[in-house]
Amino acid sequence: MLKLEHVKKQYKDFHLDCSLTVKPGMITGLIGANGAGKSTTFKAVLGLIRTESGMVELFGKRPEEITPEDKERLGVVLADSGFSGYLSIRDLIPVLKAMYHQFDQTYFEEQCRRFELPMTKKIKEFSTGMKRKLQVLAAISHHADLLILDEPTAGLDVLARDEMLTMLREYMEIEGRAILISSHISSDLEDFCDDIYMIDHGQVILHEETDTLLNEYGLLKVDGKQYERLDKTYVLRSRKETFGYSCLTNEKQFYQENYPDIVVEKGSIDELIMMMVRGDRS
Template sequence: MLKIEHLKKNYDNFSLDCSLEVMQGCVTGLIGQNGAGKSTTFKAILGLISIGGGKVTILGKDLQRFTPEDKENLGVVLSDSGFSGYLTIKDIVPVLKKMYRNFDDSFFMEQVNRVQLPFNKKIKDFSTGMKAKLKVLVAISHNAKLLILDEPTAGLDVIARDELLEMLREFMEKDEERSILISSHISSDLETLCDDLYMIHEGTIILHEDTDVLLSDYALLKVEAEQYSKLDKQFILRSKKETYGYSCLTNQKQYYMDNYPKIAVEKGTIDEVITMMIRGQEQ
């Protein structure tokens, strides 16, 4: 559905070199700190900024050959995009009908009522959550094959985030050939939604893993200095000096549980994996 090969973009104080792939029927997450390169990657994928090298293939076509008709197969949410605040939902429905040949206005209005968005209220008077829901509803209402969503849950409360993620789950359930690429710095949003995760740091992908594997096989080992010196480190990805000794990130939790029954093994959350991958020392 989407393949990026060494996508490059250089600024004065930032360089992007990103490779990732979104498979058909999958939800792929791109996670990382603010400023890690998520938005730059998304804008480059969509041709909104020039690139310094690499190749982008979307729905089997090179980005350079992507036509306006092809773009109708994409549903896009960007953090800095949106409608004029002086319009209402009533105003934008005819606009969307003109923009997208496959716009499903009955589905759109059904969802507007379901998530209780006001039909005649100016968008500038919407809450942050209302604006976010509207952008996602537009993205999923024209039978897109691929959603590209940049931080769609940013700034939302827990309830609004859950409602938005539920929309995306239902979007995927209706057609097994659909796919989503979604970015977030709120990792808990992606744990239950994504099939696989890419971790980006300073413009480079530093980890790619299936979400189930990340949650089941990755762990933090908490060891004293003496234990650390005797530890088999072939499955240690990163380690960090702590007051008690060392914290070690592994992707083979069971190996250490079986062979080192006296050390503390803690299930690593995605946030802890991110922290260790960024701040820990490589073995």
């Protein structure tokens, strides 16, 4: 579906060098702190910024080979974009019909009713959650094969985020579709994504299947003496704490079996991110 190989973009105080792959039938997450490079990566994919080097391949084609028909296979929501606030949804429908040959007006209107989006109210009067749901609905209502969603859950309350993710799970029920989604709220993606890329300062620092992250990665809590005698072969990062050390491992079972006296915690994706970004290499 989508492949990036060492796509590079240099700004004054930021350098992007990103490689990732999104496969059919997969939901791929791109997580990292604000400013880590998520939005820059998405803009590079969409050709909204000029990159210095690297390769972007979309639907098996290079950017110069992409046709208008290929572009209609994309559904896009960017963090810093949206519809004119002076339009209503009723005003927006003919615009979407003109943009997308496959726009499904019946489905779109049904979903607007389902998610209680008023048809005649000005979009500028919508809440943040309503605006986000409208953007995602517009992106999926023309039967796109690949969704590129930059921070679609940002600013949403718990209920609105759940509704958003339900909408996207239903979208993925059709075979062959894929989603690339970014978020700095990594807990949103733990039960949603099939695999996750972690980006920091423009560099991908980790890529794993979500099940592997949640089942095989863990945090070791050790005091100074335990840390000294610890086999650090499978320790990815360590960090000094008041009680001793926290250590991130991708072989949790090894330490559970060989060091029964130390504390081994499962760790959330947020904690894994913190250790990968703030911890010291072992």
